[in-house]
Every structure is written in C-alpha cells, then in structure tokens.
Amino acid sequence: MSVRTLPLLFLNLGGEMLYILDQRLRAQNIPGDKARKDEWTEVDRKRVLHDIISTMFNRKFMEELFKPQELYSKKALRTVYDRLAHASIMRLNQASMDKLYDLMTMAFKHQVLLCPRPKDVLLVTFNHLDAIKGFIQDSPAILHQVEEIFRQLTETYGGLSAGEFQLIRQTLLTFFQDLHIRVSLFLKDKVQNSNGRFVLPVSGPVPWGTEVPGLIRMFDSKGKEVKKVEFKHGGNYVTAPKEGSFELYGDRVLKLGTNMYSVNRPVETHMSGASKNLAPRTQENIAPNPLAKEELNFLARLMGGMEIKKPSGPEPGFRLNLFTTDEEEEQAALTRPEELSYEVINIQATQDQQRNEELARIMGELEVTDQPRQSASKGDDLLAMMDGL
Amino acid sequence: MFRRERSIPLRGSAAALCNNLSVLQLPSRNLTHFGVVHGPSAQLVSAAPEGVPLAQRQLHAKEGAGVSPPLITQVHWCVLPFRVLLVLTSHRGIQMYESDGSVMVYWHALDSGDASPGTWSGQILVFDIPAKGPNIVLSEELAGHQTPVTDIATEPAQGQDYVADMVTADDSGLLCVWRSGPEFKLLTRIPGFGVPCPSVQLWHGTVAAGYGDGQVRLYEASTGTLHVQISAHARAICALDLAPEAGKLLSAAEDTFVHIWKLSRSPESGYTEVEHCHGECVPDTQVCGARFCDPSGSSFAVTGYDLAEILRFSSV
Numbered sequence: 161m162s163v164r165t166l167p168l169l170f171l172n173l174g175g176e177m178l179y180i181l182d183q184r185l186r187a188q189n190i191p192g193d194k195a196r197k198d199e200w201t202e203v204d205r206k207r208v209l210h211d212i213i214s215t216m217f218n219r220k221f222m223e224e225l226f227k228p229q230e231l232y233s234k235k236a237l238r239t240v241y242d243r244l245a246h247a248s249i250m251r252l253n254q255a256s257m258d259k260l261y262d263l264m265t266m267a268f269k270h271q272v273l274l275c276p277r278p279k280d281v282l283l284v285t286f287n288h289l290d291a292i293k294g295f296i297q298d299s300p301a302i303l304h305q306v307e308e309i310f311r312q313l314t315e316t317y318g319g320l321s322a323g324e325f326q327l328i329r330q331t332l333l334t335f336f337q338d339l340h341i342r343v344s345l346f347l348k349d350k351v352q353n354s355n356g357r358f359v360l361p362v363s364g365p366v367p368w369g370t371e372v373p374g375l376i377r378m379f380d381s382k383g384k385e386v387k388k389v390e391f392k393h394g395g396n397y398v399t400a401p402k403e404g405s406f407e408l409y410g411d412r413v414l415k416l417g418t419n420m421y422s423v424n425r426p427v428e429t430h431m432s433g434a435s436k437n438l439a440p441r442t443q444e445n446i447a448p449n450p451l452a453k454e455e456l457n458f459l460a461r462l463m464g465g466m467e468i469k470k471p472s473g474p475e476p477g478f479r480l481n482l483f484t485t486d487e488e489e490e491q492a493a494l495t496r497p498e499e500l501s502y503e504v505i506n507i508q509a510t511q512d513q514q515r516n517e518e519l520a521r522i523m524g525e526l527e528v529t530d531q532p533r534q535s536a537s538k539g540d541d542l543l544a545m546m547d548g549l
Numbered sequence: 550m551f552r553r554e555r556s557i558p559l560r561g562s563a564a565a566l567c568n569n570l571s572v573l574q575l576p577s578r579n580l581t582h583f584g585v586v587h588g589p590s591a592q593l594v595s596a597a598p599e600g601v602p603l604a605q606r607q608l609h610a611k612e613g614a615g616v617s618p619p620l621i622t623q624v625h626w627c628v629l630p631f632r633v634l635l636v637l638t639s640h641r642g643i644q645m646y647e648s649d650g651s652v653m654v655y656w657h658a659l660d661s662g663d664a665s666p667g668t669w670s671g672q673i674l675v676f677d678i679p680a681k682g683p684n685i686v687l688s689e690e691l692a693g694h695q696t697p698v699t700d701i702a703t704e705p706a707q708g709q710d711y712v713a714d715m716v717t718a719d720d721s722g723l724l725c726v727w728r729s730g731p732e733f734k735l736l737t738r739i740p741g742f743g744v745p746c747p748s749v750q751l752w753h754g755t756v757a758a759g760y761g762d763g764q765v766r767l768y769e770a771s772t773g774t775l776h777v778q779i780s781a782h783a784r785a786i787c788a789l790d791l792a793p794e795a796g797k798l799l800s801a802a803e804d805t806f807v808h809i810w811k812l813s814r815s816p817e818s819g820y821t822e823v824e825h826c827h828g829e830c831v832p833d834t835q836v837c838g839a840r841f842c843d844p845s846g847s848s849f850a851v852t853g854y855d856l857a858e859i860l861r862f863s864s865v
Contacts, residue, residue, distance in 0.1 A: 321721065322744045323697070323719075334565060340855075353833060360804075360835065362804065362805060373763060373781055373804075374780060375780045376777065377777065378823070379778070380818070380820060381772075389825075393783075393828060394828040395830075
C-alpha cells in the first residue's frame with residue numbers, strides 16, 4: 161500500500177468538512193442586528209471557517225502529515241477531525257460529529273471511485289483547495305499557507321507515475337471498503353442507489369489519454385495496419401475534451417471535489433442498519449485493536465503540531481447541530497447501530513496545553529522495549545487513560 | 550449470449566486489487582474452487598456446478614515483525630504438472646499451501662526495509678517445487694523489472710513452435726518474455742507507454758496484455774512485435790484470463806464491463822487476429838477480478854470492489 165496517501169485523504173476529507181459546515185452555518189444564519197446572543201451570524205460563520213482552515217494548514221501540522229507513512233484507521237483519523245472541528249467557538253455533539261464524518265467519508269469515497277484516471281485524485285484535491293481559498297479571501301496570511309500546500313502537493317505528487325497513482329487509489333479504496341452509508345442528497349441526485357452503492361456511469365468522456373472503446377486494429381510484422389474492425393462496447397463514451405490543469409490556477413475541468421451543497425438542500429444520512437455488508441466491520445470493532453499504540457503515536461505527533469487558538473474572553477461555545485432539531489440529534493445518538501460507532505477518544509478542546517503535555521508524557525512512558533504482547537495491553541491502558549482525561 | 554447464474558456469497562467483500570479472483574477447476578470432482586482477497590484475509594470457497602457453495606475457508610497473511618496486520622496482495626492457484634499449490638502473497642512474504650488451503654507447506658519472508666523488495670523491487674523469485682512435501686527451495690532471482698511486478702503468465706513450451714514460456718509485467722507497463730530451463734533466459738523486452746500493465750496472459754506464443762488506459766494489446770512473444778491493439782475499455786483493466794482450449798480471452802476493467810474475445814491465427818499471413826464475442830456490463834461494480842470457469846470458456850466468474858459475492862455467468 162502507498163505511504164503517500166495520507167495528505168490526499170486528509171485534505172479532501174477536510175475540504176468536504178468545510179463545505180458541510182459552511183452550508184449548515186448558512187442555513188442557521190441570522191442577520192447580525194437581529195441575532196440573539198446564542199444565534200449564528202455571518203461574521204461567526206466566517207470566523208469558524210477561518211479558524212478551522214488556519215489550524216488545518218498550520219505549517220508544523222502539514223509537515224507531520226506529508227511524512228511518508230501508512231494510513232491509520234478511520235477511528236484514529238476521526239479523532240483528528242473531531243479536534244479540528246473544535247478549533248474555534250463551534251461545538252458539536254457526538255451525534256452531529258458522527259454525521260459530519262459519515263458525510264465527509266461518503267463524499268470523498270464517491271469522488272475517488274469516479275475519478276477517471278488515478279492521477280485525477282490530485283485534481284479533486286485542487287478543487288477542494290480552490291474552494292478553501294474562496295473561504296479565506298480576506299486573510300492573506302492563511303491564503304499564503306494554502307498556496308504553500310499547493311506547491312508541496314505539486315512537489316510530492318507531480319512526478320509520480322501512473323502506477324504509483326493507481327496504488328494510491330487502491331490504498332484509498334481499501335480505507336473506504338465496506339462503507340455504504342446512504343446520503344439523502346446522493347440518493348436524490350441518483351448518484352447513489354438505495355442499497356448504498358454508488359452509481360458508476362457508463363457514458364460521458366473517457367479519461368484523458370484513453371481512447372473511446374470500440375476499435376480492434378491489426379498489424380503486420382512491419383507495423384503496418386492491415387485490418388480495422390469496430391465492435392459494440394456497450395457504453396456510450398465520447399472523447400475527453402481537454403485535460404484538467406495541475407497549475408496553481410487553472411480550469412480543473414473535473415467537477416468532482418467542488419462544492420455540491422447549497423443552503424436549500426439539507427443533507428441527511430441513513431444508517432444502513434443490519435445488513436451482511438456490515439459483518440466485516442463488526443468483527444473489526446470487537447477484536448482487540450493491535451494498532452492502538454501506533455495510532456496514538458500518530459495522533460500525538462499530528463496534534464502536537466495543531467495550534468488551537470484559545471477563545472479570548474468569556475465567550476460561550478456556540479453549538480452547531482447537523483440535524484434539523486435537537487430532538488432529532490438526540491434520537492440519532494440513541495439509535496446509531498453499534499457496528500457504526502466510532503468509539504472516539506474524547507479530547508476536550510479547552511485543555512489544549514495540558515493535553516499536549518499529557519500526551520508527550522505518555523509517549524515518553526511508552527518508549528520501552530517493544531514486546532508485542534505487552535504493547536496490546538499498554539494500548540488499552542492508554543485508551544482508558546485518555547477517556548478519563 | 551450469457552445469462553447470470555446464482556452468485557456465491559462471500560464472508561468479506563473483495564478488495565480493490567487487480568487480478569482479484571483465482572479459480573481452480575476440478576471437473577473430475579465436479580467442483581470449482583474460488584479464491585478472493587478481502588484485505589487482511591483471503592477467502593476460499595468451493596462450489597458445485599450450479600454454484601451451490603459447499604465449503605469455505607479463510608486464510609491470513611503471516612504476522613511478522615511490526616504492529617499493523619499485513620494485507621494480502623494476491624491469492625492464486627498454481628497448477629503444476631504433478632501438483633497444485635495455493636500461493637498467498639503479502640508485503641511480508643510468500644506463503645504456499647496445499648491446494649485446499651489446509652496446510653501451509655512453505656513460507657518465504659521478504660526483507661522489510663523500505664517496502665518489501667521481493668516483488669516491489671521488480672525481482673521475480675523462482676522456486677523449485679518437489680512433487681510432494683514441503684521441500685521447496687528458492688532457486689533463482691530474476692532481474693528484469695525496475696518497478697513492482699504486477700502479473701506473471703506461463704504456458705507449457707510445446708515443440709519448436711514457440712520457445713517463450715513465461716511473460717512478466719510491471720507497473721510501468723514493461724513486459725519481459727522468458728524461456729525457462731535450468732536457468733531462466735530473458736528473450737524479449739516489450740516497453741510500456743506510460744501506464745501500468747496489471748494483467749498478462751500467454752497463448753501459443755502470443756502475449757496478451759491489459760493496460761491501465763483500457764487497451765488490450767497482443768504481441769508476438771519471441772520478437773515483441775505488436776500484432777493487435779484493442780481499445781477495449783474506458784477505464785483501467787484489472788484482469789485478463791484465457792480459455793486456452795478455445796483460444797478465448799476475457800478482459801475485465803474498472804469501467805464495469807467484461808469482454809470476451811476470440812483469438813486465432815490467420816492461415817494466410819500467420820498473424821494473430823481477434824474477434825469480439827461478447828460484452829457484459831456488471832452495473833455499478835468496479836470489477837477487480839474475472840476468470841473463466843471451464844476450459845472452453847463457456848462460463849465465467851467476476852468479483853467487484855466492495856461486493857461480498859462472486860457473480861457467475863454462463864452461455865446459453
């Protein structure tokens with residue numbers, strides 16, 4: 161599996177998260193002069209996005225992210241987004257955070273599946289970054305950070321071969337394997353079937369560099385074409401009009417990764433419930449997790465680089481609900497199927513400095529001789545400790 | 550015309566790998582074995598002719614040093630003249646079992662280091678297999694590829710007509726054609742053109758190669774001359790299979806299509822010719838494995854990413 165997948169996974173999921181939060185905050189927007197103290201305004205929305213983006217693109221954090229490493233589990237990655245979502249005055253309950261993560265993962269899974277060429281996942285990433293730049297137009301400092309990441313992406317991925325991109329694609333698909341959460345927006349747009357599987361169209365432009373299927377050409381030993389026969393392929397494909405741009409600015413051509421949410425189309429998810437497709441994931445959650453120690457090391461390194469700005473002055477934490485009502489949110493928390501729970505390490509954003517020191521101390525304690533048997537139980541102890549913190 | 554037959558259910562969905570279906574036909578025992586990689590495990594299923602599943606087994610990659618559970622990269626039955634072995638590969642190494650997966654007879658560890666250099670460095674490992682028992686020995690390491698090897702195809706060298714025995718393919722699209730013997734000899738190199746070649750077959754001295762841009766190409770194995778170029782698929786090809794008795798070639802790709810082709814040699818020119826026989830769409834499924842289920846090519850099976858069943862088709 162590819163060790164260069166994490167930056168792409170993180171940036172694209174982060175981009176989707178921002179689209180969803182932006183849509184949700186707009187939907188709850190109250191004009192500034194009419195808003196009560198606990199209601200969202202345009203200014204608040206911009207500030208939340210600004211805070212999250214600046215945390216995401218923090219230099220130290222990005223440095224950790226771009227180091228060649230294996231992908232970690234959905235559980236571990238979810239913890240990072242939990243922290244990121246709490247990078248400003250916004251607060252999310254567990255149920256809303258679950259829903260947010262479900263939407264993010266299904267959206268990016270769809271984008272990866274539908275990428276015409278494996279390399280096009282880079283264009284999807286650039287689409288997300290282009291949109292992120294739109295969110296922070298008026299902050300030149302963060303804009304500069306985002307453009308830096310553009311450059312780093314080009315440096316890291318610009319020279320990779322088609323084979324290496326195919327491996328990255330397979331690594332991403334492995335991460336998303338067996339995820340079939342139904343998203344109402346996808347169902348409505350006929351992008352997803354009612355069984356949770358995505359629609360794979362067999363029409364439209366072929367990938368850049370691929371020929372429209374339907375031709376058999378036969379040659380003699382000197383390379384001269386001696387026979388040409390057409391056959392019926394079954395699809396309805398046309399030539400690709402042009403290649404998307406990989407430059408800092410340019411027409412990406414590909415629509416995957418652009419913002420498909422709008423204020424008037426609220427997004428709901430349906431839990432797939434008990435179906436045989438969930439069986440493998442159930443087993444994964446019940447069995448003791450031998451990755452615990454590695455994952456905690458990863459989290460410590462990654463979040464050590466995350467600078468969370470503490471809110472200045474006694475401001476209330478604004479709670480954002482991803483559901484239509486509070487009752488719905490409560491209901492969702494109660495009825496979430498066991499096998500789909502993320503068992504998140506609950507890290508409160510209010511004690512950041514203490515957290516980092518605590519994590520560092522724990523990491524230090526773990527620098528003992530590696531004995532496979534022991535490390536499993538140490539991982540369990542550590543998880544228990546973190547839950548209590 | 551083909552029709553859908555009864556599917557065989559799997560415990561776990563198929564992983565997004567290439568060549569992710571292996572089939573062992575056992576007509577004398579009225580059985581067919583299927584092998585599919587799920588991720589950290591591979592699943593073996595035996596089925597009766599109508600597709601009724603009879604027995605089921607799961608195999609895992611051997612845990613080596615390190616914490617993360619290794620992922621299996623391929624499961625494949627190797628049919629040798631006197632014996633059938635089941636081979637499981639992962640980044641940790643190569644495991645060989647008796648054909649029903651009941652007993653592991655051999656384990657070859659690959660060095661860790663940056664990534665497993667065995668297949669990832671482009672090397673091909675040749676093992677001597679005795680008629681019985683676990684006394685398997687690594688006899689040769691062939692250097693021919695600089696990028697990870699994706700597929701290997703062989704055919705018995707019969708008579709003086711064609712000397713090429715084996716063709717290997719890699720991530721850069723390069724094909725190497727070899728002749729076996731006490732030592733393997735590299736006969737030809739067929740360069741790639743910027744896309745990986747995930748799957749390759751060898752039939753009567755003709756190399757059939759499937760590429761990441763959806764093309765199927767047929768070459769003369771001994772010279773590397775291109776004889777046929779097919780714009781076969783709209784996405785990357787993930788599997789090729791041969792029904793050697795009938796000269797049928799099967800291609801499957803991420804575009805949800807499976808195509809069957811008839812290969813022949815023109816009596817006048819002696820050149821390889823190809824005719825399209827059949828195309829099948831597996832709706833909304835990114836196919837990752839496909840195999841013929843009988844030597845005449847009148848039935849085939851397909852696996853798809855995220856799909857927890859083996860789809861079966863047979864001709865009417």
